[in-house]
Amino acid sequence: MKRLVSVALAMALTACSQGSEAGVGGEISAAPGGPPPMPQPITLAQRPEATGGEALYVEYCAMCHAPNGMGHGLLGRRMDQPNLELREDLTAEYVVTAARMGIGNMPAIPRGEVSDEQLEQIAEYLAAGPHEGVAQ
Numbered sequence: 001m002k003r004l005v006s007v008a009l010a011m012a013l014t015a016c017s018q019g020s021e022a023g024v025g026g027e028i029s030a031a032p033g034g035p036p037p038m039p040q041p042i043t044l045a046q047r048p049e050a051t052g053g054e055a056l057y058v059e060y061c062a063m064c065h066a067p068n069g070m071g072h073g074l075l076g077r078r079m080d081q082p083n084l085e086l087r088e089d090l091t092a093e094y095v096v097t098a099a100r101m102g103i104g105n106m107p108a109i110p111r112g113e114v115s116d117e118q119l120e121q122i123a124e125y126l127a128a129g130p131h132e133g134v135a136q
């Protein structure tokens with residue numbers, strides 16, 4: 001009986017080590033004909049010249065509102081609207097209200113995340129648009 005157990009144990013260990021070898025050796029590579037790689041998110045590192053409201057926008061809003069963000073694509077209900085930075089019809093008041101209350105698929109942005117002063121700067125930056133030269 002003891003021998004049977006040790007044989008079973010040896011088989012189990014062999015199976016485990018074979019499994020992990022395959023895992024370590026296997027590089028994750030795109031399947032041929034598979035989806036293209038994810039686009040890089042827009043971060044402050046990519047826009048080092050940004051200051052004030054623009055920098056705050058990149059930090060707190062661009063992860064959703066930049067072209068590859070969910071707010072701009074997947075969750076945005078209106079596909080015909082350009083990126084917030086390219087809009088010319090936004091007022092600062094509208095931006096503050098949308099961010100604080102949430103709008104459609106956008107969650108409300110709480111004061112613990114973006115303070116009133118920060119949101120005011122972001123709103124003024126967006127209201128002063130369109131800001132040419134940013135990604136579509």
Ligand code: HEC
Nearest residue numbers: 060061064071075076077078095098099103104105106109
């Ligand atoms: C978690 C993702 C997310 C974040 C973070 C986010 N938004 Fe949004 N936002 C959305 C989505 C999604 C929509 C589109 C809502 C809809 O149409 O259903 C939207 C819509 C808006 C609109 C309305 C645009 C219009 O045409 O009416 C404004 C203004 C806005 N966001 C401002 C901001 C600001 C300012 C910030 C940063 C403080 C921000 N958002 C952060 C997802 C986000």
